[in-house]
Amino acid sequence: xxIFIMPPNSLILYDLVERFGHxxxxxxxxxRDRVTEREMESPPLNVTLKDVTKGLKYAGIEVPxxxxxxxxxxxxxxxxxxxxxxxxxxxxxxxxxGCHRTNLLLMHRIRKKKIPTLEVEYPEDEEEGKIxxxxxxxxxxxxx
Amino acid sequence: xxxxxxxxxxCGTEYSGIQSEIENAAGTVGGxxxxxxxSYDDITRAVDEFGFDPVSPQLKxxxxxxxxxxxxxxxxxxxxxxxxxxxxxxxxxxxxxRRYLQEHTRLPVVTYSFTERLKAAQLLTRMEAxxxxxxxxxLLARERQVGITAGIDSGSSTTKAMILQDNKIIGKAWTPTxxxxxxxxxxxxxxxxxxGIKFNNLEGIGVTGYGRxxxxxxxxxxxxxxxxxxxxxxxxxxxDRQRGEATIIDIGGMDxxxxxxxxxxxxxxxxxxxxxxxxxxxxxxxAKRLRVDITELGALADKxxxxxxxxxxxxxxxxxxxxxxxxxxxxxxxxxxAAACHSVAEQVYEQQLQEIDVRQPIIQVGGTSLISGLVxxxxxxxxxxxxxxxxxxxxxxxxxALLSSGFLEGQ
Numbered sequence: 001x002x003i004f005i006m007p008p009n010s011l012i013l014y015d016l017v018e019r020f021g022h023x024x025x026x027x028x029x030x031x032r033d034r035v036t037e038r039e040m041e042s043p044p045l046n047v048t049l050k051d052v053t054k055g056l057k058y059a060g061i062e063v064p065x066x067x068x069x070x071x072x073x074x075x076x077x078x079x080x081x082x083x084x085x086x087x088x089x090x091x092x093x094x095x096x097x098g099c100h101r102t103n104l105l106l107m108h109r110i111r112k113k114k115i116p117t118l119e120v121e122y123p124e125d126e127e128e129g130k131i132x133x134x135x136x137x138x139x140x141x142x143x144x
Numbered sequence: 145x146x147x148x149x150x151x152x153x154x155c156g157t158e159y160s161g162i163q164s165e166i167e168n169a170a171g172t173v174g175g176x177x178x179x180x181x182x183s184y185d186d187i188t189r190a191v192d193e194f195g196f197d198p199v200s201p202q203l204k205x206x207x208x209x210x211x212x213x214x215x216x217x218x219x220x221x222x223x224x225x226x227x228x229x230x231x232x233x234x235x236x237x238x239x240x241x242r243r244y245l246q247e248h249t250r251l252p253v254v255t256y257s258f259t260e261r262l263k264a265a266q267l268l269t270r271m272e273a274x275x276x277x278x279x280x281x282x283l284l285a286r287e288r289q290v291g292i293t294a295g296i297d298s299g300s301s302t303t304k305a306m307i308l309q310d311n312k313i314i315g316k317a318w319t320p321t322x323x324x325x326x327x328x329x330x331x332x333x334x335x336x337x338x339x340g341i342k343f344n345n346l347e348g349i350g351v352t353g354y355g356r357x358x359x360x361x362x363x364x365x366x367x368x369x370x371x372x373x374x375x376x377x378x379x380x381x382x383x384d385r386q387r388g389e390a391t392i393i394d395i396g397g398m399d400x401x402x403x404x405x406x407x408x409x410x411x412x413x414x415x416x417x418x419x420x421x422x423x424x425x426x427x428x429x430x431a432k433r434l435r436v437d438i439t440e441l442g443a444l445a446d447k448x449x450x451x452x453x454x455x456x457x458x459x460x461x462x463x464x465x466x467x468x469x470x471x472x473x474x475x476x477x478x479x480x481x482a483a484a485c486h487s488v489a490e491q492v493y494e495q496q497l498q499e500i501d502v503r504q505p506i507i508q509v510g511g512t513s514l515i516s517g518l519v520x521x522x523x524x525x526x527x528x529x530x531x532x533x534x535x536x537x538x539x540x541x542x543x544x545a546l547l548s549s550g551f552l553e554g555q
Binding site: 047048049051052053062063064065066067068069070073092093096098099100101 | 155156157158159160161162184187198199200201202204205227228229230231233234258259260261
């Protein structure tokens with residue numbers, strides 16, 4: 001199944017989803033396209049005015065452009081998702097979208113979609129880490 | 145000359161698709177955007193020390209980058225601080241970071257809140273001002289005009305010219321801006337005639353305002369400079385406040401400027417205005433609707449009571465609707481004129497003066513500073529009476545003439 005992960009650029013969550021036999025909806029590929037496409041004109045990250053306009057599907061015109069631009073990248077992945085894993089209270093080095101407002105909107109859209117969703121806390125020590133991995137494993141295996 | 149390094153401290157520019165516009169604007173005026181390097185530990189430490197812990201990680205990064213500049217760990221010549229328009233968390237950080245940098249560095253700073261529609265052209269004047277402040281430090285330090293020089297200010301509403309000789313005004317003229325070059329030529333000729341000199345007697349010409357490049361090229365000006373720094377110099381020269389701190393407020397026909405200066409050199413400024421309801425153009429429309437000359441509007445407003453009329457629209461069209469409704473309800477034109485002045489002052493206060501830390505004295509300049517009702521309204525808003533120097537509408541022309549004389553000495 002296609003699994004949306006939150007934070008969407010978490011390498012650890014990406015790896016766990018892949019390891020347990022599912023397809024992580026990868027933001028890394030989305031962003032890579034936007035960095036390497038030669039015809040694009042806005043390096044280092046090629047989000048264009050067209051993208052930001054696409055973001056209107058997810059947030060109204062009164063919402064800051066940075067939120068709409070981010071939603072233009074991540075929103076379609078949520079649309080595609082068949083299940084999701086949300087991790088709360090993560091340090092930003094674990095992965096982030098840079099903007100907390102976008103995080104809130106993404107989580108809301110996932111919950112609203114009513115797909116199978118696992119919400120876990122970022123582990124503070126090894127023991128909690130093991131429990132978290134166990135929960136994720138059980139969730140992903142249950143999806144099969 | 146090597147590029148002036150402008151440190152970008154921002155959130156959301158890449159995801160708004162405007163990063164290349166920012167870089168283009170800087171590149172066009174000889175600047176280069178740079179991004180202070182910080183490590184993960186730097187971010188955590190900086191946020192702790194700063195005492196403001198925003199939830200959004202990119203705003204944390206802004207704080208860390210500001211701290212890297214303040215601590216001298218990263219070298220830059222000027223700072224551009226930007227966050228998304230309508231983001232409350234971003235606005236808070238943008239303002240606090242700007243304050244922090246002004247307290248801890250002497251770097252010129254400009255703040256901006258953007259939308260995805262931002263184009264490089266909108267930033268050009270701001271970027272050019274940042275570059276000018278750094279690259280022309282010695283020229284901007286000039287406090288006395290020498291020789292015979294002319295300044296021309298090609299504004300959106302009016303074009304002004306002023307001739308100076310040995311630090312004294314010997315000729316001046318203005319006209320509504322029509323065709324850019326023809327308007328400039330007209331005021332220059334009039335000012336030269338008043339001064340009793342010929343064009344060939346001019347030893348230097350400084351040009352500013354929207355039409356500066358066209359006019360500067362045609363007249364072979366030795367100074368073509370944006371209006372933020374030029375007007376600041378003109379304002380402190382006309383007001384005789386060259387030393388110390390001041391805030392310059394220029395409510396223009398198309399955009400408004402609020403500039404803080406230290407010894408006549410800007411260190412922070414905002415420029416723009418979201419809508420025409422906060423511009424001199426709106427007051428022109430009001431005067432027309434009240435069937436009075438714009439020069440009479442201020443005196444009318446002085447006699448009126450703004451609080452009797454409901455007028456506070458950001459949009460000039462809705463503002464005029466308020467005006468029509470108020471007149472129909474039987475309000476006097478004095479009260480309506482006062483309300484229009486109050487409305488413009490209130491919006492400048494709410495939209496622009498919040499982006500800078502107002503420093504006393506306040507020097508109000510530009511054509512609208514001749515509207516006494518507006519000056520009074522600005523004074524009420526900021527809590528002290530602004531200084532309006534004589535010839536306050538000529539700041540750009542005066543600044544152009546003063547600064548262009550800087551090229552004469554040493555020739």
